Amino acid sequence: MFVSDCLNINNEGHLTIGGVDTVEIAKEYGTPVIVYDENAIRKNCRSFVDSIDECYDGNGRVLYANKAFSCLEMCRIANDEKMGLDVVSGGEIYTALKAGFPAEKLYFHGNNKSYAELKYALENGIGRIIVDNPDELQTISEIAKESGITANIYMRIKPGIDAHTHDFIKTGQIDCKFGFALETGEAMECVRLALAAENVNLAGLHCHIGSQIFDIDPFVLAAEVMMNFIADIKKETGAVITELDLGGGFGIKYSEKDKPVSFGSYMKPVSAKIKEMAAEKDLPVPFVLIEPGRSIAGAEAVTLYTVGNVKKIPDVRTYVAIDGGMTDNPRYILYQAEYTALCANKADRPKDMQVTIAGKCCESGDLIQENTMIQTAQKGDILAVLSTGAYNYSMSSNYNRVPRPAVLMVKDGNVRTIIKRETYEDVIRNDL
Numbered sequence: 001m002f003v004s005d006c007l008n009i010n011n012e013g014h015l016t017i018g019g020v021d022t023v024e025i026a027k028e029y030g031t032p033v034i035v036y037d038e039n040a041i042r043k044n045c046r047s048f049v050d051s052i053d054e055c056y057d058g059n060g061r062v063l064y065a066n067k068a069f070s071c072l073e074m075c076r077i078a079n080d081e082k083m084g085l086d087v088v089s090g091g092e093i094y095t096a097l098k099a100g101f102p103a104e105k106l107y108f109h110g111n112n113k114s115y116a117e118l119k120y121a122l123e124n125g126i127g128r129i130i131v132d133n134p135d136e137l138q139t140i141s142e143i144a145k146e147s148g149i150t151a152n153i154y155m156r157i158k159p160g161i162d163a164h165t166h167d168f169i170k171t172g173q174i175d176c177k178f179g180f181a182l183e184t185g186e187a188m189e190c191v192r193l194a195l196a197a198e199n200v201n202l203a204g205l206h207c208h209i210g211s212q213i214f215d216i217d218p219f220v221l222a223a224e225v226m227m228n229f230i231a232d233i234k235k236e237t238g239a240v241i242t243e244l245d246l247g248g249g250f251g252i253k254y255s256e257k258d259k260p261v262s263f264g265s266y267m268k269p270v271s272a273k274i275k276e277m278a279a280e281k282d283l284p285v286p287f288v289l290i291e292p293g294r295s296i297a298g299a300e301a302v303t304l305y306t307v308g309n310v311k312k313i314p315d316v317r318t319y320v321a322i323d324g325g326m327t328d329n330p331r332y333i334l335y336q337a338e339y340t341a342l343c344a345n346k347a348d349r350p351k352d353m354q355v356t357i358a359g360k361c362c363e364s365g366d367l368i369q370e371n372t373m374i375q376t377a378q379k380g381d382i383l384a385v386l387s388t389g390a391y392n393y394s395m396s397s398n399y400n401r402v403p404r405p406a407v408l409m410v411k412d413g414n415v416r417t418i419i420k421r422e423t424y425e426d427v428i429r430n431d432l
């Protein structure tokens with residue numbers, strides 16, 4: 001019935017998450033507030049981890065793409081679930097280290113890492129750095145040399161598969177700010193540079209073909225392209241690549257239209273393809289990595305708001321205004337992301353009102369969803385927006401000096417705060 005199994009409706013007709021009444025949560029903790037179900041997150045982690053154990057003899061690692069929702073508690077959960085972390089900035093590395101995350105299980109991505117970030121990463125014993133460009137390769141080599149260490153790197157490859165939409169495209173995609181293109185020879189050129197670079201060990205290759213992907217085929221194809229490149233590298237340079245990072249991008253349910261495959265089912269055909277090609281090309285079966293972000297946390301949270309004014313514009317539309325908006329969820333204003341919304345205190349009633357959900361910011365585009373069906377809403381209702389666990393809080397801002405909401409975690413019927421609500425004092429914290 002809902003976008004995630006962690007949601008339900010109780011006897012009072014209220015929406016629940018992880019068995020806890022969201023209306024009660026709103027009353028106790030205030031709104032806007034983001035609420036996660038920890039057990040559901042852990043279940044997702046396990047389905048990915050188990051799939052590597054079952055289909056790939058445990059010869060791999062799942063990295064949580066921390067950018068989807070980064071905070072100390074998420075790092076602790078990922079660590080507890082025996083995952084590594086995909087990090088993309090000094091701030092994300094700092095967060096992980098502060099959470100006690102082992103540095104050797106951090107994989108550092110990004111298309112423009114600064115000198116300071118690279119130095120910070122290497123000094124703290126980062127596991128792998130995913131190199132984006134030749135300039136970065138040189139900087140890493142220099143820092144590693146000065147520090148007397150060897151930097152383990154991957155190279156980010158553009159495999160020429162663009163799966164950002166429901167249909168994936170097999171060619172092109174040279175026009176992308178991330179990584180090295182295969183078809184222009186740029187990737188092989190940098191492999192040579194990496195093999196020659198001092199204090200650098202080219203341990204593996206990486207690709208990431210898109211996000212919110214519902215098909216397994218593009219992932220299998222990406223694995224094939226990457227294995228072919230590993231074979232080419234061996235042929236041309238003699239070097240044997242032993243680690244293959246296939247990125248993330250597994251789709252989740254935002255609305256009934258979305259039909260995600262079970263997370264565990266992805267590894268089976270991908271493993272088969274990799275093993276088949278390793279045998280065919282006389283290569284070792286590589287240690288494999290996958291990097292789910294959205295699929296770990298996305299569908300396992302809801303944002304709760306309080307409805308303010310309801311503005312009916314005859315023959316145009318009805319705006320339902322909420323006490324948050326683009327400051328806690330900029331995904332609609334950014335790319336018209338789809339969401340399911342409902343009145344949490346009337347969850348058992350039919351959705352009989354077509355509305356546009358408006359945020360409180362001074363920006364006409366500050367909307368959460370346009371012309372969507374919810375229960376007849378009035379001032380004081382609790383509006384729940386579902387599947388707000390990924391790229392919401394992590395993309396939040398203080399626009400209009402709106403304090404960021406609190407983030408809560410529900411587990412076995414108990415609720416705890418994992419990120420405090422910001423205060424006005426927090427908002428001026430860095431002002432001089």
Ligand SMILES: *Cc1c(COP(=O)(O)O)cnc(C)c1O
Pocket residue numbers: 065067068086109208210211212247248249250291292293294295390
């Ligand atoms: C964003 C990103 C991910 C995670 O993508 P999801 O769609 O959230 O699974 C994984 N790896 C890299 C390199 C990314 O940039």
